[in-house]
Amino acid sequence: MTHPEAAALIARSNRLGADPRTTNYAGGNTSAKGTDTDPVTGEPVELLWVKGSGGDLGTLTEKNLAVLRLDRLRALVGVYPGVDREDEMVAAFDYCLHGKGGAAPSIDTAMHGLVGAAHVDHLHPDAGIALATAADGEKLTAEVFGDRVVWVPWRRPGFQLGLDIAAVHAAHPEAIGCILGGHGITAWGATSEEAEARSLEIVRTAEQYVAERTAALEAQGTHPFGPVREGYAALSEAERRLRAAALAPVVRGLASTDRPQVGHLTDSDVVLDFVSRGALGRLAALGTSCPDHFLRTKVSPLVVDLPSDAPLDDVVARLKELHAEYRAQYQAYYDRHATPDSPAIRGADPAIVLVPGVGMFSFGKDKQTARVAGEFYVNAINVMRGAEAISTYAPIDEAEKFRIEYWALEEAKLRRMPAPEPLATRIAVVTGAGSGIGKAIAERLAAEGACVVIADLNLEGAQEVADALGGPDVAVAVRADVTDEEAVAALVREAALAFGGVDLVVNNAGLSISKPLLETTVRDWDLQHDVMARGSFLVAREAARAMIAQGMGGDIVYIASKNSLFAGPNNIAYSATKADQAHQVRLLAAELGEHGIRVNGVNPDGVVRGSGIFAGGWGAQRAAVYGVPETELGTYYAQRTLLKQEVLPEHVAAAVFALTGPDLVQTTGLHVPVDSGVAAAFLR
Template sequence: MTKPNESTNPAVAELIARSNRLGADPRNTNYAGGNTSAKGVAADPVTGEPVELLWVKGSGGDLGTLKPEGLAVLRLDRMRALRGVYRGVEHEDEMVAAFDYCLHGTGGAAPSIDTAMHGLVDAAHVDHLHPDSGIAIATAADGPELTARIFGDRVVWVPWRRPGFQLGLDIAAIKAEHPQAIGTILGGHGITAWGDTSDEAEANSRWIIDTAAAYLAEHGDPHPFGGVRPGFEALPEEERHARAAALAPAIRGIASSEKPMIGHYTDSAAVLDFLASEKAPALAALGTSCPDHFLRTKVRPLILDLPATASLEEQLARLAELHEAYRADYRAYYEAHASDPSTGSGNTPAMRGADPLIVLVPGVGMFSYGANKQTARVAGEFYVNAINVMRGAESVSSYAPISDAEKFRIEYWALEEAKLRRMPKPKSHQGRIAFVTGAASGIGKAIATRLAAEGACVVVADLDLEKARAAAAELGGTDVAIGVAANVADADAVRAAIDTAVLAFGGVDLVVNNAGLSLSKPLLDTTEADWDLQHDVMAKGSFLVSKAAARVLIDQKLGGDIVYISSKNSVFAGPNNVAYSATKADQAHQVRLLAVELGEHGVRVNGINPDGVVRGSGIFASGWGANRAATYGVDEEDLGQFYANRTILKREVVPENVADAVYVLTGPELSRTTGLHIPVDSGVAAAFLR
């Protein structure tokens, strides 16, 4: 039995190819924004009779990466028959549920609210896109006049209407009444275009986008945001990034006062130029307009009203004040519209959070936030789209986004709430940022891998930058993990690595001091250099990493975890191991000391005492294994089993066992535990903690 959305159907194959081409160019639409469709005929798998179908991008998909399984497939006759049961705009929410009764076959994506736009318009192929140039016209105060001037009778203005069945009816009527038209400008929203063939629909979409962009370029004011505000210009790059790293933890704390958020930092020319301009405060206060934009960025951003020349202390103090004002304003926005019969009702969802998702700092850049790195990055991209829209609208008219009342109707739409509820339950470490030292191999790599699998963003820190980057790449793209160089014995290098983590993900929540090495020698053969090297890397290195990270953890005010990968040797007196065991004892006591000192900030500090981790261990591979094997009189390949045989459980310890302990220590189950050392050694009685 052939599935109705398989790419073997020519209409589907053309639709996917067109969608991918349009979605690959950010000038056409934003990430996960817009939708495309095709109508065609396929055999009914039950009767074998031909049936007319609508294939349309489903809810939540992205055009640039769309695949056949991302399409919703509906019987066109049933979908169009919904006109007979539609009860008007007051009952829009009923229609999305009604689409389920029009579905054809099994599988596929859930129909989106824009399905009616595609099914009701009498054209074989329809595109709905969110190009910056098109939205600039759609949000201009004199958008109808501009539409006629720019496009003539080929494109028709549609006044703002919330997406839904009625908007589909409106566009269908416009196409019927204007046979010469190839598309529309949707007030406050975007564009829609159509064609008899896939190529024609794509060409019409591109013509509208390119024509709008050309008009803005030719007729637009080259300085649409006014002059530059003295003192608000971009700081030099090195100074700008240093200030961003210093501000980021506190700003992440602002964005995360209700739930932990991941951050993204942007200092593109578009952002910096906007923030330096005279009109930036007033335009930012108007908020974004396209529904895709403000659903990702919130109604409006928080913008710092101090110049870039202000001191760090002044900026931090003012941001705290602005945060309180922002929360109060957002609550007022919610309460005003939730109680307004025209926008809210007794069924209005509870307020989802009053913290900003976009924070703008003149001279420094933009900080954007989301539940994960991709969401945070995309929120920033959307606000850059919004800046481009404001630039275009202001260049030929004035920017006039949809009202707060209309934004509220979409932000707290029951359908949007239902979409949020369909999202999978977050993993245990989602929203957390882990910094793991010595993470390019062995125990550190296993820890990084486990934390990433549990939803954390991970910074793989290692002395070898290329190996760190390779290990990070194995965990996924840069939305999941990055690799950084970190000589933990060098304070400047440690600070630089922590700053890189902060700029990449917004902050740090979880630090694992794992970097280590060992030289197995008896006392009389241990040189001063041997002693210093091991203490520099493990005792001093852990101290430097914990100190640099603690500044971030304290500024964030989100609590956090520091975990030391110590050793059974921190409490067990083994032979020929004085330097290594002494530095491990140092690390073990750092756990106790820092647990006491950092507890008032909600930071938990715990340790893990592994033993006998031979397989996959970087330390053992570097010669330590051969020395230990010689000390115990066994072959090196038998060392792992030797260690296992001397334990109570008689089971070998591998790096993943240590990673499991880190997961448990930093997860929700042990939220009241600090100052603890957990043995991961299969049971060595001589190393029992007393």
């Protein structure tokens, strides 16, 4: 049963975390103190419940809390060895834990345990950080709050900061909280309700002050970020999306120089306004300040310094120049501050790329990480605008940023992360993925870590598959007619806009009409060739265009058929089309190998259960040809094979994973039979 104080803490945390004005995703921490019974002695024991490392306030549950004995935590004050050995204190928190389970204590645990108040909130509101990063933040804090809120100069999070805030709380009984220089806010209260009310008072008061000062500037005809530069205004939505889709694979390829990344596009008004203004270069170079921000965004972004409508080729060329400069500058930043015991450099590519007229590309190890990095940079933009409205933006200095970015404790947190899935960072497009074999392939690729674009003529069915896979951080649905050249180009653009590009394409869309030669019409022939031969060609061409722009290699897989080799009766149009697809595999493998793009095929047979083709009438036609009931067609196909086993959609999906996973990286031009053994279709 959840302790009442812990239950109140969780409810308060969820309310605070649900409002982006109050704190950012996974940012800040909250706590509550209370008494429970020691299960060993039966005596009362004072406990601290505090959000653990890596949790998010908006979704906090009991399992995300660390529970510590207050007597042991406060006893650490007597053995604290000083700021030079600060990192040792986090390991000491483990010896203060009460019971087993729960989350690992975070670096901010001392702040919560040492402050005398029963309830403590540490938050990262944009308006609060605007005050915290203003050049005269201490003076402004006194002006805005009087003696209700105390200024605490910048100090790296840790045990000493906990001691500092505890001293502030003890010395200022009239205070409700403090502004942490360069960082955020902390508030406290005797009850959960009081702590929450005080947190919101600090946030709302700071918001009102920033808003009033901003309005005063605008009334004078000025803006915190300066005027819009001529030629740098936002493009129309249609132009913006076209340009973003064209640039995304290029930018993603550059941002993946050290390790593959997934991308996210943000073209909100906040971002588009920032990249249009005169202060962009100065402020972007200063970088972010709050540790939660720059740990996800790196210390500064890459900024394209060309007008919104600059020729696309010029933007691509300039991106490559700026990327080389960024990497050199980041390496120099690392070299300036690294010590012999610093963790190794984690990569010199940007996490944030700002493009005037278009918006912001953000990158991470998966879609959620990339999206959240963009959200944090939007927070940073809000902070910079607020600080410039009330003063001058003055973030913590570069050396302090390095100390946190390459903190041994941060490195330890990264090492605790689970190993990535085999297809992590891969962006897959599967055609005909709303049902049957395509759905099974999409499910398998997503289960192995890929981001998946579910392409299908039936958008409703595709959306159901995408939703079941986890929604837009994992899969997106796109209506796509693969016979339409523009629709296929739009499909690849949607993949670029959703995830940054494309690495893996499965040409699965298809249909079949089973008729004898003399009954096969030209329309039958054209329809099947349009969907499978022409459609596969169009999808492969557009995907290859994006893959070549990325420079990251890729995979193209054709779901062909045993019929590409086997001459069965009453099947001229379908089998000829599958033979076309099979030879496309060979042709494209030979042509695209120089770009690191592998092209392979899968030859299924007799996939009846769950098959969209069979459900659409093909099953009845083939059952009639073979003289068996349609309900027994799968069994019939199985009995004519060497293994006597029915082939299911997930077996085809397994073959796709085998061809695109980490094991067959030197394989291209191969057709894998998934037919339980049809000797007449053996490859020769």
